[in-house]
Structures are given as C-alpha cells and as structure tokens.
Amino acid sequence: xxxxxxxxxxxxxxxxxxxxxxxxxxxxxLAQQADTxxxxxxxxxxxxxxxxxxxxxxxxxxAPGFAWLGFFLLAPxxxxxxxxxxxxxxxxxxxTWTLDNYSQLFHDQxxxxxxxxxxxxxxxxxxxxxxxxxxxxxxLALKVEKMQYQIGLFVVALAPFWTSFLTRSVAWTYPLMGxxxxxxxxLTKLGVSSLDDPLFDIGFSTTSVRLAMVQLYVLFMVTPLFxxxxxxxxxxxxxxxxxxxxxxxxxxxxxxxxxMPGVVIGSIFIFVLTMGEYGTVTVIGGNGVSSVGxxxxxxxxxxxxxxxxxxxxLLLLALVVGVFVITRFANLRKEL
Amino acid sequence: MATEGxxxxxxxxxxxxxxxxxxxxxxxxxxxxxxxxxNLHVDHGEYVVxxxxxxxxxxxxxxxxGGHEFPTSGDILLDGESLVYMQPxxxxxTTVFQHFALFPHRTVLQNVEFGLKMHGVxxxxxxxxxxxxxxxxxxxxxxxRYPRALSGGQQQRVALARVLVTKPTALLLDEPLGDLDRxxxxxxxxxxxxxxxxxxxxxLHVTHNQEEALSxxxxxxxxxxxxxxxxxxxxxxxxxPATELVARFMGDNNIIRGKVVERxxxxxxxxxxxxxxxxxxxxxxATSVGEPAMVAVRAAAVEVVENVGGPALNSAExxxxxxxxLGDLVKLHLTVGxxxxxxxxxxxxxxxxxxxEGEKIRISWREDDGQLLHA
Ligand SMILES: Nc1ncnc2c1ncn2[C@@H]1O[C@H](COP(=O)(O)OP(=O)(O)OP(=O)(O)O)[C@@H](O)[C@H]1O
Ligand SMILES: [Mg+2]
Numbered sequence: 001x002x003x004x005x006x007x008x009x010x011x012x013x014x015x016x017x018x019x020x021x022x023x024x025x026x027x028x029x030l031a032q033q034a035d036t037x038x039x040x041x042x043x044x045x046x047x048x049x050x051x052x053x054x055x056x057x058x059x060x061x062x063a064p065g066f067a068w069l070g071f072f073l074l075a076p077x078x079x080x081x082x083x084x085x086x087x088x089x090x091x092x093x094x095x096t097w098t099l100d101n102y103s104q105l106f107h108d109q110x111x112x113x114x115x116x117x118x119x120x121x122x123x124x125x126x127x128x129x130x131x132x133x134x135x136x137x138x139x140l141a142l143k144v145e146k147m148q149y150q151i152g153l154f155v156v157a158l159a160p161f162w163t164s165f166l167t168r169s170v171a172w173t174y175p176l177m178g179x180x181x182x183x184x185x186x187l188t189k190l191g192v193s194s195l196d197d198p199l200f201d202i203g204f205s206t207t208s209v210r211l212a213m214v215q216l217y218v219l220f221m222v223t224p225l226f227x228x229x230x231x232x233x234x235x236x237x238x239x240x241x242x243x244x245x246x247x248x249x250x251x252x253x254x255x256x257x258x259x260m261p262g263v264v265i266g267s268i269f270i271f272v273l274t275m276g277e278y279g280t281v282t283v284i285g286g287n288g289v290s291s292v293g294x295x296x297x298x299x300x301x302x303x304x305x306x307x308x309x310x311x312x313x314l315l316l317l318a319l320v321v322g323v324f325v326i327t328r329f330a331n332l333r334k335e336l
Numbered sequence: 337m338a339t340e341g342x343x344x345x346x347x348x349x350x351x352x353x354x355x356x357x358x359x360x361x362x363x364x365x366x367x368x369x370x371x372x373x374x375n376l377h378v379d380h381g382e383y384v385v386x387x388x389x390x391x392x393x394x395x396x397x398x399x400x401x402g403g404h405e406f407p408t409s410g411d412i413l414l415d416g417e418s419l420v421y422m423q424p425x426x427x428x429x430t431t432v433f434q435h436f437a438l439f440p441h442r443t444v445l446q447n448v449e450f451g452l453k454m455h456g457v458x459x460x461x462x463x464x465x466x467x468x469x470x471x472x473x474x475x476x477x478x479x480x481r482y483p484r485a486l487s488g489g490q491q492q493r494v495a496l497a498r499v500l501v502t503k504p505t506a507l508l509l510d511e512p513l514g515d516l517d518r519x520x521x522x523x524x525x526x527x528x529x530x531x532x533x534x535x536x537x538x539x540l541h542v543t544h545n546q547e548e549a550l551s552x553x554x555x556x557x558x559x560x561x562x563x564x565x566x567x568x569x570x571x572x573x574x575x576x577p578a579t580e581l582v583a584r585f586m587g588d589n590n591i592i593r594g595k596v597v598e599r600x601x602x603x604x605x606x607x608x609x610x611x612x613x614x615x616x617x618x619x620x621x622a623t624s625v626g627e628p629a630m631v632a633v634r635a636a637a638v639e640v641v642e643n644v645g646g647p648a649l650n651s652a653e654x655x656x657x658x659x660x661x662l663g664d665l666v667k668l669h670l671t672v673g674x675x676x677x678x679x680x681x682x683x684x685x686x687x688x689x690x691x692x693e694g695e696k697i698r699i700s701w702r703e704d705d706g707q708l709l710h711a
Contacts, residue, residue, distance in 0.1 A: 235437035238404050241424045242431050243502055244454035253450070257441045 077316075084309035093306050101310035111295055111311060115318065118291045121210050122274040122322070126267045128214045133221035133266065140222075141229035142237070154226065158219065165216075169283040172212040204286040212284045213274050220273065221266035228262030229255070264330045271322050276315060292318075352416045354379040355401070355506055355538060360410035362396050370396040372562040374410070380505075381536045383529065387549040388559035389585060394542040395434070397559075398508045401540065402431045414505060425454070428505035432512050436495040438483040444470065444494050445479035451502035469497040472531070489520045496531070506538040513548060525552055546586055550574055558582050575634065579710045583632040588667075590633045590677050591709070596625050604708065605649070606631050610673035612652045616706035623708075630709040637705035638679040640668065641698045651700035652677065659689045670699065 087096040105111055136157065144150045160168055176182050187193035232255065240250040256263075278293030285291075292315045299308035355378040362371040371393040378384045386394045399405040401412055403424035412419045419427055430451070438447050448466040457465070470476045473493035483491055492512065499507060512528065513521045529552050532539045543549055549556050550570040558566045558573065558581075566578040577583035583591055594608030602619040606629045614631045623629055654670035654677055666686045670677040679699050681689075 233435075233437055233440070235433045235435065236439055238424070239431070239433055239437040239498075240439070240450070240454075242402060242404070242429075243451035243498065244425045245450075246423075246425055249454055253453070254439055254441075 080309045081313055083306055084313045086306050088304055088306045090303075092303060098306075101306045102314075104307065105310050105314060110290075111292070114290055114292050114295055115314075117206065118275055118277075118293070119318070119322075121206070121213065121277075121291070122271045124210055125213045125217060125274045126270045129218045129221040129266065129270050130263065132214065133218050133225055136218075137222045137225035137229050137262075141226050142232070142234065150230070157222065160215070161219065165279060166283065168216065169212060169280055172208060172215070172284050177208050177211070204284070204288045206285070206289050209281055209285045209289050212280055213277065216280060217270050217273055220269040224262035224265040224269075225259060226262075228259040232258055260330050264327060267326050268323050271326060272319055275319055275322065354382075354415065355540070356411075356413040357397070357401070358411040358413065360397065360400060360412065361408050362393070362400060362405060363408045369562050371400070371407075374559075374564055376557060376564065376567065378506075378538055378540060380538050383532050383539045383541065383552060383554045384557060385549040385553035385555075386540065386542045386557045386559060387546065387585075388544060390544055392559045393562045394544075394559060395510055398431065398510050398540065398542050401506070402429050402508050403427050404431075429508055430499040430502055430504040431508040431510065432495050432499055434510040435515060436483075436491045438491055438494055438498070440483055442482075443479065444475060444481050444483070444486070447483065447494055448479075448497045448501055451498060455502065465501050466497070469501045470494075472500070473497045488516050489524065492516060492524060496528075500535070504537070506540060507532075509539065509541045511543055512541065513543070513545075521548070528552070558585065560585065576707050577632055577709065580630055580632075583707075583709055588635040588678060588680065590635060590638065592631045592633065594629065596623050596627050596629050599623075599625050603703075604629065608675070610652075610675055611648070612672055612675075613649045614706050615649055615703045616708050617703065618708040621708060630711075632707045632709050633701050633705055635667070635678040635680040637701050638677075638699050639701060640679055640681055641700055650703055650706070651698060653696060653698050656689070656693050656695055656697055658693060659686075659691075661686050661690075668697075670697070 083093060084101055085097055085099070086093045087098045087100070140150055140153055140157075144153060174181055178184075184193060237250060237254060240254045241247075245253065276293050277291060278297050281289055281291045281294055282297075292311065296308050296311045296315065299305075299311060355376075357374050357376040360371055360374040360376075361369075363369050374393075374397060376384075386397060388394055396405055400407050401419070403419065403422060407420060414428060419429075439450065442450065445463070445466055448469055449462045452462040452465060467476055467479065470479055473496055475490060475493050475497065478486065478490065483494065486494065492515070495512075509528075513524050516524060525548060528539075528541075541552065550573070553570055555567060555569055556573045557564055560581045566573060566582045568576075568578075573582065574586060577586055577589065580591060583589040592606060592608050592612055592614050594606045594612075596604050597607045597613070598605035602617055602621075603615060604618050604621070604623060605613055605615045607613045614633065616631050652672050654672050656668060657671050657676075658669040660667040660669065661683070664683045666681050666683055666689060668679040668681065668689060670679060677699065
C-alpha cells in the first residue's frame with residue numbers, strides 16, 4: 001500500500017473530453033458543413049438529453065430573426081406569388097384566379113432568351129469571381145502576416161464600394177471601356193491600338209455588362225473566401241508541405257475542402273445577385289442589352305403587375321434551382 | 337576526451353553520417369536574431385533535445401531544418417548533403433508541429449494516409465501501412481474519428497503516426513508534449529522514447545521543460561538568446577553546467593560569484609563578497625588569482641549541519657528564510673548576507689526544520705560538487 005507506482009490518468013478524463021467535444025460541436029458544425037454526417041452520428045452517441053434542452057433556447061434566440069424574416073421576406077413573397085395568379089386589368093389587377101400570366105410567359109421567346117443569357121452571365125460571373133477572388137483572398141489571409149495590414153488591405157479592396165453604384169457603373173461605360181475610353185487611350189499611347197481602330201469598343205454590350213458585374217460583385221466572393229482562409233490552421237498547411245505535398249496538392253487536399261463553405265456562399269451571393277440584376281444591365285448595357293430583371297422591371301413600369309409577378313416568380317424558381325445545384329455540386333466534390 | 341560539456345561544440349569531424357548544422361544563423365527582417373552561429377551534429381538513431389527558455393530560437397532552428405524557414409547563413413547537412421535549397425516536401429525530415437496541426441476535415445486514417453497519398457502510394461498499400469502505424473500508437477480502433485473528437489493525447493499519437501508512415505530519416509518534434517496535461521506528459525515521455533528506440537530513428541525534440549529534457553534525451557543542447565550554451569548528456573547538464581545561464585536555467589543551483597583568491601595546480605579557491613569560500617577543480621582553466629570567477633553548487637549536493645562555526649572552506653553560515661516542504665524533499669531557502677542560497681534535504685528531515693525561519697544554520701559541500709562556470 002505504501003508503494004508508489006506511476007499513476008495512470010484516471011478514466012474520468014475520457015468522459016470529460018467527450019463532454020467537451022459536445023460543447024465544441026456547435027462551433028464545429030458552423031466551421032465544417034462537410035462533416036455533418038459525422039457530427040450527427042456523434043450527437044446520437046453522446047447527448048440526447050442535452051440536445052433537447054438546447055433546442056428551445058436556440059429557438060427562443062431565433063424568434064426575433066424569424067419574425068423579421070417573416071415580415072420582410074416571406075410576406076412580400078407570398079403576395080407576389082398571389083399576384084402572379086391574378087388577372088391583369090388596366091389599372092393593375094383584379095383578384096380573379098388565372099394561369100394566363102404563366103401561359104403567356106411560357107410562349108414568350110424573349111423572356112426565355114433573356115433567362116438563358118442571364119444564366120450564362122451569372123455562370124461567367126461566378127466563375128470569374130472565383131478565379132479573381134481566390135488569389136486576392138489567399139494573399140490577404142495567408143500571405144499578409146499582420147492583422148493590421150490584413151484589415152488595411154481589405155478596406156482598400158473595398159474602396160470601389162465607397163462610391164455609389166451609379167458612379168461605378170457609369171465609369172464602366174464610356175470613360176473606361178468605350179471607343180475613346182481610358183483603356184483605348186492607354187493602349188493607343190502604348191502603341192498597341194489606335195483610336196481609329198480600337199481594340200476595345202464594348203460599351204453598351206453584353207461583354208461590358210459581364211465585365212462590370214465581375215468588378216462590382218467580386219468582393220462578395222473575396223469576403224467569404226477571406227474569412228474561411230484566415231480560419232485555416234497555417235501550421236496544418238505547413239504540415240501538408242512537410243508530408244510531401246506540393247502547392248497544388250496541398251490546395252486540393254487541404255485548402256479547398258476547408259474553404260468549400262466560402263466558395264458555396266460566395267457563389268450563391270454572386271449567382272443570385274447577377275441573375276436578378278437590372279441596374280447594371282440598364283446603365284451599362286443601355287438599350288442594347290436586356291435581362292430577366294429588365295423584363296420584370298419593364299412590366300412593372302407598364303402596370304402589368306400580374307405578368308411582372310409571374311416573371312419574378314419564375315426567376316425566383318430559377319434562383320432556387322441554381323442555389324440547389326451549387327450546394328449539390330459542393331457536396332458532390334466532397335464525396336469524390 | 338572531455339569535449340562534452342564545452343560551451344561551444346564543434347561539429348564532429350565525421351560529418352558524413354547524420355545531421356549537421358554548420359554556423360546556422362537566422363536573422364528575421366527587422367533585425368531580430370533568432371538563431372546565431374549554431375553548430376550541432378546529431379547521429380542517426382540519437383535522441384537529441386533542444387532545451388531553452390521561450391524565444392531562444394528553438395522553433396526557428398527546427399523550422400530551418402524542416403525547410404519552413406530559410407537560413408540567413410550557414411548550412412544544414414544530412415549525411416553530408418545540403419538541405420538548404422530543398423523544398424520542405426522533398427526533404428527526408430518530417431515535423432510534428434507544436435499543436436499537432438492535424439487536418440480537421442480528414443479522419444484519423446485519412447490524416448495518417450496523407451503523406452503516403454502525397455508520395456503517390458496506391459490506395460490499398462496506403463491503407464495497410466497507415467493502419468499499421470495507427471496500431472503502433474494504439475489508435476487503430478479510432479481510425480474513423482475526426483481529430484476534434486480526440487483527446488489531446490490521442491491527437492498527439494495521430495500526429496506521430498502521420499509522420500512515421502512517411503519513413504523520415506529525421507523526426508523533428510516541436511514541444512510535442514506541451515499541449516498535454518502532466519500525467520499524460522509523463523506517460524508520453526516513456527512512449528515516445530520507446531518508439532524512438534524501436535525505430536532507431538534520429539529524433540530532434542524541442543522543449544523548454546528541463547525535466548522532460550533530462551528524462552528523454554541522449555544528449556541535451558541548451559540554448560539561450562539564439563546561441564548554444566552547452567551540448568552534453570543529461571547527467572553532465574544536470575551536474576556540471578558549463579555557463580551561468582545553464583546553471584540558472586536548470587534550476588536549484590547555488591551560484592557563488594567572487595574572485596580567485598588561491599590557485600594551486602588545477603585547484604582554484606574562489607571567495608565572494610560575504611566571505612564564502614569555495615574550492616573547485618578546474619583543469620585547463622587559465623584563470624589566475626585576482627580574476628573574477630563563478631562557481632555553481634547544486635542544492636542537492638549541499639549538506640546541512642547544525643553546529644554553527646566550523647571550517648570556512650566549502651561551507652557557509654546562513655539564515656533560514658523559508659522552509660519549503662515538497663513531500664519527498666525539503667527546500668531550505670537560505671541567505672548569506674543578502675545572497676540567496678538553496679539546500680535540498682530529504683523529506684523525512686522536515687520535522688527538524690519546520691518553523692525555524694530566522695535561525696542560523698551551517699551548510700557545507702564537497703569540493704567535487706563545485707563547478708566553475710563560464711560567463
Ligand atoms: N516570423 C518571425 N518574424 C520575426 N521574428 C520572429 C519570427 N519567428 C520568430 N521570431 C523571433 O525569433 C525569436 C526566436 O523564436 P522561436 O519561435 O524560435 O523561439 P522558441 O525558442 O521556439 O520559443 P518558444 O519556447 O516560446 O516556442 C523570438 O525572439 C521571436 O520573436
Ligand atoms: Mg517554439
């Protein structure tokens with residue numbers, strides 16, 4: 001009894017650790033959507049009772065948010081869906097049920113053509129924003145050492161947003177991309193192009209609309225990517241290199257899976273924002289370019305509320321499908 | 337030869353086999369010198385611990401060897417071949433990082449497999465080798481868990497298994513036990529050391545914990561302020577510190593700072609301002625009478641004798657400041673004219689010292705326990 005032996009850690013330790021893991025799970029879910037399967041599995045193993053108690057508290061915290069959503073999002077949405085099934089009159093609509101608005105839309109070539117163009121625009125915007133946004137976010141989050149510099153550079157990157165939307169978009173038309181715009185002026189000075197035979201004359205075109213959108217929305221990609229990337233454990237990236245990964249394989253195997261939430265969120269942002277765009281299209285595209293958004297807008301201006309509502313509802317459905325596809329795509333990548 | 341224990345070590349002449357750091361220096365932009373003129377030779381199969389206080393450049397040294405930091409000057413040779421311009425993923429070294437740095441989105445097995453995957457090993461073989469490594473660290477039944485569902489000790493073992501599968505020539509460990517609680521630390525010391533013996537690999541382990549270094553190392557490298565102060569086996573480090581810094585850092589040393597008052601052959605007598613006289617054997621030292629000198633005497637080598645008065649050499653009359661009972665030993669905090677001294681006596685003697693603060697007492701030690709220090 002008086003003998004001393006090396007003490008074994010008490011078995012209690014493991015129990016405590018399991019309990020701690022429980023607490024951390026909440027954060028882990030936020031941090032890693034990909035692991036949901038595993039998390040759910042563990043939750044059933046460990047804490048049924050704790051889960052029930054927390055559910056009510058969470059709901060209570062969420063209540064004001066749900067009220068807000070209900071009032072500002074759900075109510076108008078329901079109203080629009082209702083209107084889309086009502087009959088058009090000269091002064092607006094009457095509450096007579098009809099499917100005419102939709103059947104007219106289904107035969108409207110321009111509408112579907114615009115839908116496709118908008119879709120193409122959105123895909124291009126998402127793709128280009130990823131391509132341009134990732135290096136920016138990567139540099140800011142992982143190559144800039146000091147927090148102050150990170151924040152400073154981030155604010156600089158936000159600079160375009162300090163000016164109003166209109167100023168920014170107008171700058172894209174004649175002053176920048178037009179026949180005698182800055183780009184051609186510079187190229188002429190450099191001797192690459194001449195003002196008589198300019199390389200760029202894409203003011204008021206689909207291309208300029210798309211380019212402008214990328215510039216206008218790229219920060220919606222940079223921001224989520226930046227936050228995801230800055231949460232990465234830098235030593236884990238070093239460990240990957242240490243274990244034999246080159247830059248690319250480290251990116252694929254360690255960085256990409258962990259920033260997938262950011263990629264998805266950024267893509268959804270840009271997809272949704274560009275799909276419904278009508279401001280940029282009107283200002284930069286002028287009369288030459290139209291989109292689903294401009295159609296909705298023109299119908300509203302023409303007091304064709306039910307048709308406008310129906311076009312908006314279809315647009316919304318397209319958005320829902322798009323968002324669904326984006327999230328599925330992200331999950332698919334995970335499983336591969 | 338007594339080259340061990342010298343303040344600066346020259347890399348072994350047989351620099352062909354093993355790891356050699358040659359005049360390795362790292363100056364960070366902004367002028368911070370993290371590592372300065374470090375020379376070290378480590379043999380294959382040797383367990384070397386880099387020990388030093390926080391900020392002394394241990395991590396930076398390890399990162400340079402692993403290829404995560406580029407040296408300002410100097411060279412790193414493995415079996416005679418320079419690693420300096422080699423990318424980290426091409427180096428035959430792997431690192432166990434300070435906080436394990438596991439991949440949170442990969443299961444334990446996937447974490448362990450990672451290195452093999454990067455080296456293009458096929459799926460079947462990858463899995464087999466990884467499970468073997470997990471078995472070696474006793475975690476095969478947790479292979480499907482995610483790292484966050486593991487305890488610190490388990491994460492530690494995953495980190496080990498993850499580097500071991502890549503069959504490194506040298507394993508670099510940065511404070512591998514730092515994140516574990518004390519009991520687990522004690523257990524992992526033994527496990528880690530056994531693992532290293534079993535594998536016969538070169539381990540370079542960084543820590544600021546003296547006890548950990550003493551208990552695990554074949555050789556200890558004591559660093560401070562970007563420089564190496566002493567390279568020696570644990571017994572030498574503990575009993576024959578080469579410099580004042582090592583003596584202070586290893587703890588529980590009495591440092592007597594004074595002037596040489598006598599010299600006969602290799603024997604010096606040093607006397608401090610309070611008249612404490614200590615004799616010491618210092619072969620090969622050229623210190624002459626009148627020059628300043630420092631002598632360390634371990635607290636554990638100090639004997640406490642009750643009778644006040646007695647021989648003046650290797651002895652001192654002190655006042656007890658505080659009696660600290662630590663279970664199996666008693667630390668007597670003493671003072672000689674304001675100079676602090678420390679004596680460690682067995683715990684059973686606590687009753688004879690309890691409550692005697694303020695009283696006078698005499699301590700003495702043997703000449704062999706004195707150790708001349710370098711600045
Ligand atoms: N990237 C860096 N830039 C500038 N200075 C650095 C950098 N990394 C480390 N240093 C400095 O170099 C010195 C040595 O750092 P190092 O991390 O090697 O210390 P350490 O011995 O590992 O300390 P600890 O025990 O606290 O981990 C410190 O003064 C530190 O501030
Ligand atoms: Mg360190």
